[in-house]
Structures are given as structure tokens and as C-alpha cells.
Amino acid sequence: MFTDKIELKDFDKMDPEYKELLGHVLTIQADCEIGGPHLYVETMLPAAPTKLDQLIVARTAAEEIDHFRKIARVAGDIGVDVSFVLSQPNQQRFVDTFRGLITTWEDNAVFGFLIDRVGRYQLEEFYDCSYLPLQRILPDIVTEELGHIEYGYNKTLELVQSGDEEKAKAQKVVDYWYVRALDMFGHTGSKRSERYRYWGLKRRSNEQARQDYMNEVGPILTQMGLKIPDPNQGRRYL
Amino acid sequence: MPQTAPNTEKLDEHLLEVVRALHGAVKQGVSHKDERKIMETAIKDCKEILDVIMEGNVQEWLN
Numbered sequence: 001m002f003t004d005k006i007e008l009k010d011f012d013k014m015d016p017e018y019k020e021l022l023g024h025v026l027t028i029q030a031d032c033e034i035g036g037p038h039l040y041v042e043t044m045l046p047a048a049p050t051k052l053d054q055l056i057v058a059r060t061a062a063e064e065i066d067h068f069r070k071i072a073r074v075a076g077d078i079g080v081d082v083s084f085v086l087s088q089p090n091q092q093r094f095v096d097t098f099r100g101l102i103t104t105w106e107d108n109a110v111f112g113f114l115i116d117r118v119g120r121y122q123l124e125e126f127y128d129c130s131y132l133p134l135q136r137i138l139p140d141i142v143t144e145e146l147g148h149i150e151y152g153y154n155k156t157l158e159l160v161q162s163g164d165e166e167k168a169k170a171q172k173v174v175d176y177w178y179v180r181a182l183d184m185f186g187h188t189g190s191k192r193s194e195r196y197r198y199w200g201l202k203r204r205s206n207e208q209a210r211q212d213y214m215n216e217v218g219p220i221l222t223q224m225g226l227k228i229p230d231p232n233q234g235r236r237y238l
Numbered sequence: 239m240p241q242t243a244p245n246t247e248k249l250d251e252h253l254l255e256v257v258r259a260l261h262g263a264v265k266q267g268v269s270h271k272d273e274r275k276i277m278e279t280a281i282k283d284c285k286e287i288l289d290v291i292m293e294g295n296v297q298e299w300l301n
Contacts, residue, residue, distance in 0.1 A: 011240045041288050051277040055267045058284035062260035065291060069253040076246025083249055087294030 002199045006131050011078050018199050019078070021192075022131055025201060026075040028094045030082040032119065033068040035098030036111075037061040038090055043101060044108045056151060057108075063144040070137045077133065096236065097180045106159060110173045112152020114217065118184045120145045121209055130200030153220070160224050171226050178217075178229040183237045185210035248300045260287055 006014060041061050048054040068086075075082045093099050097115060102108050123142050126134050159170040186193060186206040196202035204212070218228045232238070267280025290299075 009239055037288070038292060041292055045281070045285055045288065051274070051281060052268065052271055054281050055264050055277070055284070058260060058281070058288065059264045061288055062257050062264065065253060065260070066257040069250055069257065072253075073246060073250045076243040076249070077240070079240045079243050081243035081245075083245065083296045086291075086296055 001197075002130060004130060004200075008077055008133055015199075017195065018201075021196055021199060021201055022134075023075065023078065023080040025196065026071055026078075026080060026134070027082050027085070029122065030068055030071045030075060031085040031088065031094045032098065032122070033064050033071060034085055035090070035093045035095065036064045036116075036119075038093075039098060039100065040102040040108055040111070043103050044105070047105065048108075049105060060112075060148055060151070063148070067141045067144070070141065074131075074133050074137060095184055097184055104173075105155075106169055106173045107177070109152050109155035109159060110170070110177050112148050113156045114152070114174070114177045114181045115184070116145055116148040116152060117217065118181045118213065120149060121185075121213055125196075125202040125204065125209065127203065129202070157224055160226060167225065174221065174226055175229045179231070179234045181213065181217075182210055182231055183235055185213065185237075187237050245296070245300055249296065252299050256287060256291060260284055263287070 002018075006018075011019070037060075040057065044057050045054055045061075048057050072082050090101065091099050097118075102111055120142060123138055123145065126138055129135050156170055156174070159166045161167075188205075188207040188210075190206050193202065193206045197205070214231060221228050263280045263283040267277045267284075270276035270280075
């Protein structure tokens with residue numbers, strides 16, 4: 001197991017596998033950061049229920065663009081150009097969850113509540129990671145993601161508390177996004193995930209991170225009065 | 239030291255300006271939330287900025 005801490009100046013001396021994995025994970029992370037706004041800006045900025053909500057959609061997008069910027073800088077400094085993801089069609093995003101379009105306010109709320117939470121998990125994988133320039137940008141990014149999650153949670157809770165019809169709608173939307181959230185952690189027993197851990201770039205296996213997520217989200221859903229969706233129904237990556 | 243990817247610094251600077259402009263517009267709107275016209279202008283400004291970013295035409299931004 002690799003336990004050293006690497007600075008930019010040390011990067012050239014690293015094993016080719018380390019370089020490849022770091023470049024790959026930064027590209028995916030950059031794609032996910034900008035993939036969010038591409039799902040909801042066009043549809044939700046004009047359609048959010050109040051003007052204040054419209055501005056919060058814009059602020060969320062601004063924060064995600066800034067996260068992209070920070071990741072792109074770390075990637076660019078090691079020679080990896082991730083700018084192509086800025087113009088990538090949604091259908092070509094690395095992660096399936098970002099390949100569609102958010103068209104309802106309910107989806108937008110639950111997306112923040114469940115999918116931005118996966119984003120937080122992905123970022124937390126890099127806590128104490130071996131590449132210090134990546135580790136340094138995390139605290140501010142994670143703080144902003146926590147804000148997105150809280151906003152999504154509050155808006156979802158508002159729906160749940162708005163009557164039976166709205167609650168049923170919220171449940172349906174949670175059912176849709178929950179399995180997508182679980183799929184975002186990737187395949188159980190992934191060999192690539194094992195190499196990330198070997199090189200100190202990630203902390204947990206895909207299945208461990210997914211289980212931690214389920215352990216966190218389950219009680220929250222129950223407390224909100226929602227049912228925990230079947231974690232195996234509709235899954236693509238088990 | 240590794241060779242930096244082309245346009246890394248320029249893109250970083252450009253996006254930082256974009257993010258600052260967006261936050262400025264949001265702040266202007268949120269701090270006048272009882273003034274409909276100011277809110278609408280702020281939303282319009284955000285939309286204009288975000289439309290350009292969503293288009294993703296990096297070469298155009300940097301030239």
C-alpha cells in the first residue's frame with residue numbers, strides 16, 4: 001500500500017499507473033461537477049417556484065462551476081486537459097445519472113437531496129489522499145455541497161409535508177433517484193477501485209461507500225415519512 | 239515538474255471571473271428580495287452568464 005504524500009513537483013517521478021488513475025479520476029470528477037448544471041440550469045432556472053428559488057438555482061450552478069474550475073486546475077497542472085467536458089452533450093457524460101435532463105421541481109429537489117449527497121461521498125474519498133493539491137481544494141467544495149444537500153432535503157421535506165398527493169409524488173421521485181444514486185458508486189469488487197485504494201487516492205471500496213450512503217440515507221427517508229426504495233430494483237451496477 | 243495542459247491558467251482565470259459575476263448577481267437579487275424589478279434583473283443576468291457557460295465554447299471565451 002502506497003502511503004507517501006505527493007506534491008505537484010513529485011508527480012513526474014510517479015508510477016505510470018498512479019498518473020493514469022489520478023488523471024482519470026480528476027476527469028470524471030470534473031465531468032460530474034459540470035454535469036449537474038447541465039441537467040437543471042436550462043429547465044429549472046426559469047421554472048423554479050419563486051424568484052428566490054431561481055436565484056438559488058443560479059447560485060448552486062455557480063458553485064458547481066467553481067468546483068469544476070478547481071478540479072480542472074489540479075488536472076491541468078499535471079497535463080490533463082478536462083475542458084472538453086464543458087461542451088460534452090449530456091448523453092456522453094461519464095456517469096449515467098448525468099445523462100438526462102431535470103424537468104420538474106420535484107426532481108430538482110430530490111437531486112440535491114440524494115445525488116449531491118453522492119457527490120459529497122465521492123469528494124470525501126479524497127480526504128487524506130496521497131495527492132496533496134487535490135486534498136487542499138476539498139474543504140470549500142465539500143462545504144458548498146453540504147449546502148446543496150441541505151437545500152434539496154428542505155425542498156423535498158416541503159413536498160412531503162404538502163399533502164398526500166405531493167408526498168406520493170416525492171416518493172416516486174425518490175424511488176427514481178435512489179437507485180441511480182446507488183449505481184453512482186460503481187461495481188462491487190471493482191479492480192480499478194482496488195488500485196485507487198492501493199495508491200492512496202481513495203479510502204473505501206465501492207461497496208463500502210455505497211453501504212455507508214445507504215446507512216445514512218435510510219433513516220433520513222424514514223424520518224421524513226418516506227419509504228426506503230428497494231436497493232436492487234432497476235440497478236445497473238451491482 | 240509536469241507540463242501544464244494548454245490554457246489551464248487562462249481557463250481558470252476566466253471561470254473565476256464568471257463565478258464572481260454570478261455570485262454578484264445572485265447577491266444583488268437576494269439582498270433585494272422584496273423588489274421585484276431588481277430580482278428579475280438579477281435572474282436575467284444570471285441566465286445570460288449561465289447560457290454562455292452551458293454552451294461550453296471554451297476557445298471563444300479564451301480568444
